[in-house]
Amino acid sequence: MKALLGLNSVFHESSAALIVEGKLAALVEEERFSRVRHGKKACIDHTPILPYRAIDEALRTAGLRFEELDLVAYSYDPEARSAALPRLPKDFGVPEGDYGSSEGERRFKDLAMMTGPLLSARYGTAKPVRYLPHHACHLASAYCSCPWDETAVLSVDGIGETDTCSWGRGMMGRLVRLGGIEYPHSLGFLWEKVTQWMGFSPNHEEGTVMALAAYGDPARFAKALRALLRPNPDGTFTVDPELARFRAQDVDGLETVFGPRRLPEEPLQYQTGDRLHADAAAALQELTEEVLLNLARRVREEAGLPRLALSGGVALNCLANGNLARAGVFDELWAFPAAADCGTAFGAACLAWAEQHGPLPREEWAHAYKGASERPGAVERALAARRLKAIPLSDEQIVEKVARLLAKGKTVAWYEGVSEVGPRALCHRSILADPRKPEMRDHLNSRIKHRLPFRPYGPVVRAEDALRYFDIPASAMGPCRFMLAAVPVRPEARERIPAVAHEDGTTRPQLVTKAVHPRLHALLGAFGALTDVPVLVNTSFNDREPVVGTPQHAVDTWLRTELDALVLEDRLLVKP
Ligand SMILES: [Fe+2]
Incomplete structure (x- = not known):
């Protein structure tokens, strides 16, 4: 048995991936089990907190024990960071002992190098640990999941070792890096910093900033923002480190661009009067799209290939992906569904596999249901724990009953099979609702998900119906499997x-085929037969927590919230 464990744990989105005999057995996110959003917060002291729950769930799913593994691949290379740091330009506002300071970086490296001893202390057996470059892991995740053997690849995030972007070419099971951009020129960090300036939680609420962009006028800050972020004629981009102050606690530089920061308790200005925050978000979104398009043109030229596979946290920006698809720089796009750091566990395992056994283990992801398998009897135990009773129903019964509930305006939580990976719920851990009612968005935001009132919702639609409702360029069909392109x-x-059309008239659909999700496909058909609209609202099954991970989380979230019904595998529970 040849088996490798990939780990992402250096910053956040901690996760574990197992490649067994060249195939992905499971990619498990720690947050789904620990219930800590993003697994942990990125800070040097958290470096040795390893995703043990994710490792254990991945091993259980594969039916393996830790001692059966050949090696552990870690999606970050501490030595490479140490070697590269001296060549970076001067940084601003670095707190002593933190990332970027000499003492902090020494500690960071030492703690990251403890991965092997920590694993052997926990599992009682020592395994070699292979440290791999972070962006190589992002690129491998995009290449190894995409439909094409030959493709350009691009990853864009906050930071790996020192890279913030990397691109190359995948061909015949090999990846060649063609270029990269280093810190402090970081789109991911810029989004985190603007998120902080806006009074939101960085590395968590960037999606809120993206949603806000639809309400603003980008022209107001377009010029000022270019002092901070500037596309270069060679396709790269430059961030002004003194204005960005990425590692400083403050947002002083951004205040010179946008004005005083918003404190979390202060009103958000986006709808009436001075739309300060929406205008800032719109300017950031517009310039991000320009910078990414500029970069994509460079990658197209350098790689010399007509298709692009994307990864890295910035690849979750569905507006930018939609814009890139419409621009036609590439004939086809792929966006890796676990594009943020959790997916690098998969990329690391793929790279380590290729080092040991030959070409990269490539297999197109028809879907993103790659999480941990369910423990036997978990549904029965979850129901019994809350003294609930529900008899098993056939798929036809579930579909017919749920379609009627949805058509009556009820909200239905849908829990089925292996969890999707990445931040988008793709109808294995979803909340479904009727998109015909404009008030459904407000109901979901205010009563169930407890989100800000402008947060939009995406739809799920049968692939064969999609073009009747959405204007999807052919090049965006891949990202639309995973809700990763706004159209x-x-x-x-x-x-x-109306419930799924955002202020700017876009939405991020999930296209479903019968082969990938037969029961949901049937549900969309049944709902369409009742309402003449074969489209549903689809949002993640959670309320200010990580997406539910187990049947018990599902039952408890359903009970705690105002959700009307719960589909738990083959059971249906409806509140009176
Ligand atoms: Fe990353």
């Missing part, structure tokens, strides 16, 4: 599905 809702469809 316009067709004007004639906007009043039919």
